[in-house]
């Protein structure tokens with residue numbers, strides 16, 4: 001076979017064959033490492049509110065012990081495999097079966113670890129699962145294939161109709177104040193998710209789910225429907241602007257005109 005004047009030999013092909021798995025692994029590694037970039041709009045590792053903060057904590061509490069245990073177990077396995085590999089097929093190593101002390105140790109240690117992780121975790125879940133506080137700012141979210149509508153009972157026009165905006169224009173919330181989202185669906189199950197602020201929670205027809213979130217600082221955050229709801233599910237995105245209460249009031253007054 002001739003290509004550009006050089007001969008492609010079997011040796012070349014063999015070398016190419018060893019090169020392909022390496023390229024594949026390199027690609028996988030790049031894909032894996034791309035997850036380390038927290039500077040992306042919907043990254044849960046860059047929390048901007050109390051709920052997202054605590055949810056990230058819950059994740060870290062289980063992740064770090066898991067990494068330590070994984071390192072000890074896999075490291076130990078590797079050392080044992082190399083150091084104690086079979087040299088004499090007749091040799092039977094000392095047996096630990098029925099060793100009370102060892103068996104007690106590997107029963108009690110994981111139990112203590114599970115309690116140490118589980119207690120703060122369950123406490124956080126209950127803490128975040130509480131109903132919204134009395135002075136929370138209420139927003140009614142109406143999900144429909146394939147839009148989000150946001151109604152503000154605190155802002156009404158002359159006829160008493162609440163201010164309503166659609167996701168295309170972006171919706172607004174107060175910064176530094178708890179916001180209670182009352183989630184309604186008119187058709188199928190959707191899921192309300194603003195990754196940097198917290199969540200997610202299912203939006204179910206015939207039922208009102210309530211989720212509270214708080215943006216610590218003013219800013220713009222994006223979110224999306226996180227439950228596959230049909231052909232244009234991917235278009236069910238949303239954008240929220242958190243701003244000081246006075247600015248929010250001014251925005252609402254302008255929108256009502």
Ligand SMILES: [Cu+2]
Pocket residue numbers: 143189190191225226227228229233236
């Ligand atoms: Cu949806």
